[in-house]
Amino acid sequence: LGQPLFADIDGDLKVSFEFFPPKTEKMEETLWNSVKALEPLGPRFVSVTYGAGGSTRERTHQTVERIQRETSLNAAAHLTCVEASKDEIDQVAEAYWASGVRHIVALRGDMPEAGAKFEAHPQGYANAAELVAGLKKLHPFEISVAAYPECHPDSENVKADLDNLKRKLDAGASRAITQFFFSPEAFFKFRDAAADAGIDAEIVPGILPISNVAQTRKFAGICGADIPSWMDRLFEGLDDHPGARQLVAATIAAEMCRKLYAGGVRNLHFYTLNRAELSFAICHLLGMRAKESVAEKAA
Numbered sequence: 434l435g436q437p438l439f440a441d442i443d444g445d446l447k448v449s450f451e452f453f454p455p456k457t458e459k460m461e462e463t464l465w466n467s468v469k470a471l472e473p474l475g476p477r478f479v480s481v482t483y484g485a486g487g488s489t490r491e492r493t494h495q496t497v498e499r500i501q502r503e504t505s506l507n508a509a510a511h512l513t514c515v516e517a518s519k520d521e522i523d524q525v526a527e528a529y530w531a532s533g534v535r536h537i538v539a540l541r542g543d544m545p546e547a548g549a550k551f552e553a554h555p556q557g558y559a560n561a562a563e564l565v566a567g568l569k570k571l572h573p574f575e576i577s578v579a580a581y582p583e584c585h586p587d588s589e590n591v592k593a594d595l596d597n598l599k600r601k602l603d604a605g606a607s608r609a610i611t612q613f614f615f616s617p618e619a620f621f622k623f624r625d626a627a628a629d630a631g632i633d634a635e636i637v638p639g640i641l642p643i644s645n646v647a648q649t650r651k652f653a654g655i656c657g658a659d660i661p662s663w664m665d666r667l668f669e670g671l672d673d674h675p676g677a678r679q680l681v682a683a684t685i686a687a688e689m690c691r692k693l694y695a696g697g698v699r700n701l702h703f704y705t706l707n708r709a710e711l712s713f714a715i716c717h718l719l720g721m722r723a724k725e726s727v728a729e730k731a732a
């Protein structure tokens with residue numbers, strides 16, 4: 434009530450999509466099909482994650498370069514500073530700059546052992562804010578950083594987490610992309626608190642359309658995102674109904690995006706998990722339409 438229906442959404446939303454680097458040829462094919470399926474929606478950028486501890490350094494690089502080279506999309510490379518010296522990180526960043534990649538999602542990362550307390554590499558960047566400053570010294574990269582509507586687990590409190598976000602933006606980042614969440618209210622509260630803390634940069638909600646609650650709950654536990662219990666109820670009895678699970682997943686995520694839109698949000702970042710269908714369907718519900726097929730960059 435009092436909120437626009439899908440039909441009232443104006444087509445003024447902008448989106449970005451996140452992928453992870455594929456491990457096998459089959460996964461590569463899936464990723465590539467997804468990139469091609471989402472490209473006509475004209476995202477602002479697409480980003481490719483960096484595996485824990487830099488484990489996908491080469492694969493992230495290859496994927497970002499291929500997107501940059503073979504599509505009309507702007508590719509952003511995630512880069513973490515865990516377990517690497519400043520020199521090593523600077524080399525990775527230089528290679529991106531040399532291949533025309535201008536956008537980095539700069540992150541601290543987590544230790545490879547699940548749940549282990551973060552320890553900076555002795556010659557490394559101590560946190561994401563230092564990484565942002567280091568990257569900016571190298572080249573005028575466009576930089577996005579992470580934000581946590583439900584607070585990062587390492588943070589003492591919300592204020593400390595916002596101070597940290599502000600340090601990253603003051604160091605030269607131009608936008609924050611949030612960890613996924615399932616409560617629009619949590620996002621709005623965070624956005625208001627950020628504004629009160631003097632943060633005026635764009636804060637882009639990270640949207641994770643989920644069709645497997647149990648799996649997501651495992652992951653959410655590590656990163657501090659709350660999965661409300663009503664979500665279990667919505668997926669109850671659907672274990673053997675993958676098609677219905679997909680439809681329910683799209684409905685939940687689209688409904689959340691609609692509420693975010695009603696609250697003034699105009700930019701969304703989708704965690705695609707390398708599958709196009711859910712993100713594509715949600716974007717469609719939100720009024721986005723595929724642009725005429727985009728010519729290959731090289732053409």
Ligand code: FAD
Pocket residue numbers: 481482483484485486511512513538539540541542543559560561562578579580585586587588589593594597601610611612613639656
């Ligand atoms: P930071 O901003 O450095 O902060 C981490 C925590 O430490 C915060 O709680 C902060 O308050 C605290 N902190 C930092 N500096 C200080 C200080 N000086 N004093 C006191 N407290 C401090 N991980 C990957 O491995 N690869 C990826 O590709 C990846 N992509 C991501 C994309 C998005 C959009 C998001 C939201 C997360 C992503 N992550 C990724 C996960 C991320 O690496 C972890 O959440 C990590 O634990 C924190 O990274 P950060 O960049 O937020 O760290």
